[in-house]
Amino acid sequence: MRLTSIGIIADAVWVGPLHVLWGRGLANRVLVITACVAAMALFLNSLLIPRFGAPGSAMAFALSTWIGAIMTMIAAAPDTGSSWLRMLFASFSDVALPSVALAISTYTLSVLLRNDSELLLLTSVFLGGIVYGGLFLGWQRFRNRLRKA
Secondary structure (H helix, E strand, O other): HHHHHHHHHHHHHHHHHHHHHHHOOOHHHHHHHHHHHHHHHHHHHHHHHHOOOOOHHHHHHHHHHHHHHHHHHHHHHHHHHOOHHHHHHHHHHHHHHHHHHHHHHHHHHHOOOOOOOOHHHHHHHHHHHHHHHHHHHHHHHHHHHHHHH
8 A cells, every 4th residue: 555655646746747748739758658657567567466466566556657757757847948857846845745644644544443454444545535635735725825925
């Protein structure tokens, strides 16, 4: 679950540069990057699942998604006049606080409910989604108010 969360953070970071490419009419780059990420995920899954089982799939997802996010940023950066590293930090700043809060809440729940795995999963999904969504929206509103001030 933790490894999958790391991949989900990369997926959230990936969205901004992906939309830059779509907006610039560079669908071919989007296709190539997406195809590379899918092929990489299949390859890594075929290597890691037999060795590690379900955690291997989560590792493959996290690794391929982060590489895809970086590839997308490198492809989109020249069109924005920014460096890919600056785009990475700008994208991550939007999801940093909610992601840290989600990690803390998931860890806390795993300590409190360690003996009941079904209740832990159910509670983590629902409360984690509420914590992440609430903090994400609150953080965006806070940043927008700072920009207007």
